[in-house]
Amino acid sequence: MVRETEMGSATGPDARIDGLGELDALEAAGRAAFAAAADAAAVEAARVEYLGQKHGKLRAAQERLKQLPAEARRVYGQRFNAVREALEAAHRAARERLERPARAEAGVDVTLPGRRPRLGHLHPLTQTANELIDVFGRFGFSVARGPEVEDVFHNFEALNIPPAHPARDPLDNFYLPGGRMLRSQTSTVQIRVMESQPPPVRVIAIGRVYRPDAVDATHSFMFHQIEGLMVDRGVTMADLKTVLRLFAESYLGRDVKIRFRPSFFPFTEPSVEVDMQWHGGERWVEMGGAGMVDPNVFRAVGYDPEEVTGFAFGLGIERLCMRRHGIDDIRLLYQNDARFLAQF
């Protein structure tokens, strides 16, 4: 107290001691102010009062430093620096103390277990396609591809479907300008593969096909097919049936039966419809068509029908997927309802 009353006479011989007493008091008061600050506004008020650049108390003490004689200035200056560091640290500590609970309120607690993100998954049709590639891969079939926008040669001509054939009807196909069309069947890929390589051939092709069919529980205007083609010396109808039976058992289960019904396709001879039956049930479901490659098709791609024979099949992927998962309406596969898709 004595020192404080003498503080005003900074020019006297005791100025050095008075100045140091002022700094002690300044440090104590400043620390107390930062420690007592209960919110951000109070911290800021204390900062302005003690650390403020223009009118802060520390600033005033610094002004006093300039008036001291050289010897006193050195001692006072050291103490001044220590007080400034102490008050700056008290300011930082006050801010951190106030920020910590605010972070916890915002929900950031690093000790909590993480929240697992909900992962999406592949569409059931994509899953089906991948499984088909897998199963046929085990039988030695590789994957071939062809364009969805096709020309009439690959969709009809080379498949032994002549210009006047009813399958070419504009009411049954999506024609595009310039003699092109959206392919109506994956059999187009048979032609593209045989054009590009000599026999033997053992491929499947999976992809979208388009037909202006009326939409109902089992039909869509865009759907997917899997095409199979095997060409070599001595390939027979027995090979076709074996491959399809092994496929049906691998994909749909051991209790699946398959049956061939006589049918007609311009590009196979003989031709069959492929039906499948489950769990010894009454109902046979048509899955697609198949047959032995017609000699006219081999001629169109430059294969010698006296040298090689082959089988081909084309199955609806939606029908396989629906049968596998018990889906009773094809439209569910295209509506992208997350509640439906989450089940697979």
Ligand code: FA5
């Ligand atoms: C064909 O498309 C022939 N290319 C199959 C073929 C290939 C025969 C090789 C011989 C040799 P089809 O038009 O029957 O055949 O169609 C085959 C399968 O596609 C049908 O059994 C059915 O499963 C599916 N499918 C046909 N139309 C639709 C449709 N609108 N919506 C959903 N699936 C369909």
